Amino acid sequence: MIDEAEFRRLTVSCDALLQRSDSTPERVAIPWLHVLHGHPAQCEQYQDLFGAPDKFGWKKLRDRMRGVLNGVRSKIKAAPADGSHWQPKCCLPSGSDVLFITHRVSSSHDEIEEDFYFGDLPWQLADRGMRVVMAAIDHASDEGDGYDVPVKAGGVPRVRLATGDRAPLEEEFQRRQENESARLAALSKELRGFDWQVAKRAAFEARGEGARAALRIGHQIGELAARTKPRNILAINEGHAWERLAFSRAREAVPEVRCMGYHHAVIFPWHHALKRQLAPKYNPDRIFTAGEISCDALRNAERLDEIPVDILGTNKAPTGHQKSVASAEPVCLVVPEGIPDECTVLFEFALQCARENPGWKFIFRSHPVMPFRAILGQVKGWRERPANVERSERAIEEDFQRSRWTLYRGSGAVVQAVLAGLKPFYFAKTDELNFNPIHQAGSWQETVTSPGEFRAGAVKDLGDDIVSRTQSEAQALAHCQRIFQPLNVETLASVIANPASAGSEVPGH
Incomplete structure (x- = not known):
């Protein structure tokens, strides 16, 4: 994986291409140029720039084949039969x-x-x-x-x-992508060193399905805005390419529309694309967050200094009283992200822990966008899993109630788990940037790199008395309560009614 200095170098070079005066919507549509954060699933696609084992040749062949198949698929299924978006x-x-x-x-x-x-x-x-x-x-x-x-x-x-559009429109997207690829290839000849590498790679990525999808979504949102003429747009805001094009195309259709972003998740230590502006037409006019932690992080982001940020809250915030699990059985809830490789990494580690601790129970959950049937075939050892492993189809609240610990990596579900009283164990690999969603939660959360470290932490927790456990837990609870706060409709209603209101003037904050 890439290190901190390489990550910074990468973001500077990618941002420079996006922010050049000759940048185009087709360039902004390239997901690869929007470095979201330091998560391994993100960083993997940049490794070849830094001399890591070269998977780029295989990636070129794979993506070219995928591009051909996607082109055929888009022409076959394209838009719905009536041609609507x-x-x-x-x-x-x-x-x-x-x-x-x-x-x-x-x-x-x-x-x-x-x-x-x-x-x-x-x-x-x-x-x-x-x-x-x-x-x-x-x-x-x-x-x-x-x-x-x-x-x-x-x-x-x-x-x-629609996940595809009419054939003439898909062909237009393809033509625009090819033109941008040629522009970037020509630009790369004017650059040197690392910037040359990035521009050359961006020229390849410009022809990919990710850029096509961003162009398509932007076009669809523009058409929908022209149809419904919204006074306000509120879009999920994570720093993706499609978000920038959605705002831009909506403004073309309805110049007076106010575009707002909603960051619904946690902030990783190395979040980037979310924290920087591009040309004004691509930026949100205001950003809402799920809680105080992310609100503070975005308000303090130097490159967002002109964009108001408010707390909207989230439906993930728990309601009612939290339970104590001081006397709970030794049960560990495993919560992966909705990313295939991350599911595999965490599940395989949890299987090792389960084999080495047969007296403890391990409850495996899947993410809503990544059902078990899509991933378990890739998990080594799943068919030979020990008897103390359970595949859960229950509501997550039920799994919280019967667990004492949670094992996680980048999943925001850990926040809910801590608020439900579970002790969190973050599984880290030695060659990656930190992306622990609750890295500021204090000593209650532990980082483990092996089944032995997990066992040591869990055994210690089982031996702690309720007073010691409660004291250790308090800081993490307070922190997580500031990550996910209850949805507050008054916040959004007030901003809609009073467009000029500053963040500090919004009721409840």
Whole structure:
């Protein structure tokens, strides 16, 4: 993996390409240029720039094949049969107060008035008489009908964006990508050293499916904005390329629209793309966060100094009283991220821990976007798993109730676990940057690099009396309560009613 100095060098070079005066929407569409953070899943794609084992030749062949297949696939399935950019065909308003842009990660939320990221916030605004529309980027691997549910009177119409578009439009995207690739290839000849490497690689990435998807989403949001004429847009905001194009295309369609981002997750130690601005048309006018920790981090980001940041809260914040687990059985809850390689790494480590501790129980959970059926075939040793390993299909709250510890890497679920009383163990590998979501939580959270270290920490915890455990836990609880705070509809409603309000003037903050 890359080290701290290499990470900084990478971000400077990528940002320079994006912020040049000759930068284009097609360049901004290249996901590879938006260095999100220091997570291994992100850093892996940059390793070849720093002399790591060269996987780039294989990547070129693989991605070229994938590009051909995606091109064929997009022409076959493309947009829905009626040529629309979204489904279902429902009656959308010709004017709206807020257009929410979210992700559809599972069909489980299709028939309920709740969103995986925004919770019931859109419906709370609708109950106040606001005209609300929701658009979802569709990632659901369990398919389902996807919002094909009649909208109740006064309800919130929801659409999912098509994963392909009409053939002529897809061909236009391809042409634009190829032109940008040629521009970057020409630019690389003017550069030297590392900047030359980055520009040359960006020329290759410009032709990829990731850039195509960002262009497509931007176009779809522009069309949807032209149709619904929103006064405000609130989009999931993590620093991705598509977010920048969505804001830009929405402003082209509705120049007076206010574009706002919602950072729903935790802030990693090496977060980057979220903390810097590009040309004004690509930036959010305001950013909302899930809690005080991320709000402070973004307010203190030097390259966001002109963008107001407020706490909106999250539906992930627990409600009711927290339970004590001082007398709980030795049960460990394993919570991976929705990334295939990360699921494999954590599950294989947890299997080692389970084999070495047969008297303890290990509960494996999957992420909503990465169901068990999609990953377990890649986990070495899963078929021969010991009897003390359970594959859970229960609600996560139930798993919290029957666990004493949690084993995690980059999953934000650890925040909920700590708030439910579990002791967290962060599994780190020696060759990667720190991406512990609760790295500031004090001594209650422990970093382990081997099954032996996990066992030592867990055994010590089992031996601690309730007073010692409670004292160690207090700092972590206080920290996590500042990461995920309850959704506050008043925050958003106040900003919508008073566009000029500063963060400090928003009620409740």
